[in-house]
Amino acid sequence: xxxxxxxxxxxxxxxxxxxxxxxxxxxxxxxxxxxxxxxxxxxxxxxxxxxxxxxxxxxxxxxxxxxxxxxx
Amino acid sequence: xxxxxxxxxxxxxxxxxxxxxxxxxxxxxxxxxxxxxxxxxxxxxxxxxxxxxxxxxxxxxxxxxxxxxxxxxxxxxxxxxxxxxxxxxxxxxxxxxxxxxxxxxxxxxxxxxxxxxxxxxxxxxxxxxxxxxxxxxxxxxxxxxxxxxxxxxxxxxxxxxxxxxxxxxxxxxxxxxxxxxxxxxxxxxxxxxxxxxxxxxxxxxxxxxxxxxxxxxxxxxxxxxxxxxxxxxxxxxxxxxxxxxxxxxxxxxxxxxxxxxxxxxxxxxxxxxxxxxxxxxxxxxxxxxxxxxxxxxxxxxxxxxxxxxxxxxxxxxxxxxxxxxxxxxxxxxxxxxxxxxxxxxxxxxxxxxxxxxxxxxxxxxxxxxxxxxxxxxxxxxx
Ligand SMILES: [Zn+2]
Numbered sequence: 167x168x169x170x171x172x173x174x175x176x177x178x179x180x181x182x183x184x185x186x187x188x189x190x191x192x193x194x195x196x197x198x199x200x201x202x203x204x205x206x207x208x209x210x211x212x213x214x215x216x217x218x219x220x221x222x223x224x225x226x227x228x229x230x231x232x233x234x235x236x237x238x
Numbered sequence: 239x240x241x242x243x244x245x246x247x248x249x250x251x252x253x254x255x256x257x258x259x260x261x262x263x264x265x266x267x268x269x270x271x272x273x274x275x276x277x278x279x280x281x282x283x284x285x286x287x288x289x290x291x292x293x294x295x296x297x298x299x300x301x302x303x304x305x306x307x308x309x310x311x312x313x314x315x316x317x318x319x320x321x322x323x324x325x326x327x328x329x330x331x332x333x334x335x336x337x338x339x340x341x342x343x344x345x346x347x348x349x350x351x352x353x354x355x356x357x358x359x360x361x362x363x364x365x366x367x368x369x370x371x372x373x374x375x376x377x378x379x380x381x382x383x384x385x386x387x388x389x390x391x392x393x394x395x396x397x398x399x400x401x402x403x404x405x406x407x408x409x410x411x412x413x414x415x416x417x418x419x420x421x422x423x424x425x426x427x428x429x430x431x432x433x434x435x436x437x438x439x440x441x442x443x444x445x446x447x448x449x450x451x452x453x454x455x456x457x458x459x460x461x462x463x464x465x466x467x468x469x470x471x472x473x474x475x476x477x478x479x480x481x482x483x484x485x486x487x488x489x490x491x492x493x494x495x496x497x498x499x500x501x502x503x504x505x506x507x508x509x510x511x512x513x514x515x516x517x518x519x520x521x522x523x524x525x526x527x528x529x530x531x532x533x534x535x536x537x538x539x540x541x542x543x544x545x546x547x548x549x550x551x552x553x554x555x556x557x558x559x560x561x562x563x564x565x566x567x568x569x570x571x572x573x574x575x576x577x578x579x580x581x582x583x584x585x586x587x588x589x590x591x592x593x594x595x596x597x598x599x600x601x602x603x604x605x606x607x608x609x610x611x612x613x614x615x616x617x618x619x620x
Binding site: 193202204206207209210216219223224227228230231234235236237 | 240241246247274312405408412414415416418419420489543546547548549600
């Protein structure tokens with residue numbers, strides 16, 4: 167994609183060659199695009215499992231959900 | 239439970255003392271009048287529907303969204319959420335200033351903390367988001383009509399504007415508590431701007447077979463002429479759910495935002511919004527959020543391969559049809575017979591029948607749903 171800014175990252179030649187081999191005939195056009203995809207995937211897994219509301223919020227919300235008929 | 243996009247559910251709804259202070263302050267601030275579509279998007283920001291956005295995009299994020307389909311912090315984001323004003327107004331404003339955004343009755347709705355004002359290239363905006371600069375595309379036409387300056391900055395919501403469908407107006411916090419209360423771990427979101435035909439029902443029930451619950455989430459708001467009216471869509475789904483779904487497996491609530499008709503980019507945006515509501519899965523059918531022939535039929539599915547970090551799982555569907563040979567509802571992965579044996583659930587065909595005053599047959603639409611639609615003198619947007 168146009169206008170993208172890039173930085174260089176160094177990886178071992180052996181790993182580079184392994185990836186090059188792996189992506190032959192796949193949707194990936196380069197080792198870089200493969201590495202980018204994998205890194206994004208891994209990093210996005212890190213902030214899972216956090217509770218986003220407090221017990222207090224929960225009770226307040228339940229009242230409205232009851233009033234609207236969503237829960238009994 | 240699935241984390242909101244960016245890890246935190248945004249909450250910029252003022253209450254109590256903070257709200258009273260903001261109301262007082264708003265009286266003294268520079269005022270800009272805004273329309274209902276913008277009010278809805280401010281509410282979406284404030285209630286976390288658009289998490290992680292806390293306001294309107296500043297220039298760096300705007301450019302990053304156009305060029306990379308990501309915010310400047312690399313988080314996927316495909317549709318610019320922006321606030322445009324005429325140059326004469328922008329000239330009166332200083333960066334760092336607070337502005338009162340008021341409704342048509344001059345009541346303050348929100349405070350904008352102006353971080354940045356900037357100009358933009360409309361052609362580029364249209365070409366990148368809609369992949370066309372053809373003004374026959376409703377999104378392009380809208381950009382052409384926009385004002386010349388964009389205001390970026392966080393917002394605080396002072397006044398909530400009641401929805402005509404308040405009973406179905408749940409925030410991400412509310413849907414998340416609801417899903418927890420129902421004991422659902424996996425929830426599939428379904429986007430719609432249509433009344434349901436049998437094909438839609440099959441898609442939903444197929445997805446529901448592998449998840450704990452379905453979240454039917456119609457888009458309510460400005461649509462194009464000829465689309466079904468919001469009220470008709472909701473009433474039609476009420477009938478479908480009441481008669482053909484288990485109460486403990488289906489929830490409906492609305493998403494108040496306008497359709498952008500941005501096809502693939504809007505599919506990603508729609509998925510992010512449903513992730514914020516707490517969905518773990520999201521259905522993408524044929525030509526999702528498309529209009530006319532602007533996008534290839536499955537472009538809105540292909541685009542997901544560029545977003546391994548989206549955090550919600552897309553479920554891709556081909557269209558369902560009725561096969562006379564199979565004597566059942568099938569799709570091209572399940573039925574070996576030629577197209578001559580198939581009856582398509584065409585929205586266009588159903589629309590034509592309704593306009594002629596003919597009730598769509600039960601092979602195409604549930605009788606209860608058809609009956610509701612036919613009870614309206616004109617079920618379409620004029
Ligand atoms: Zn068949």
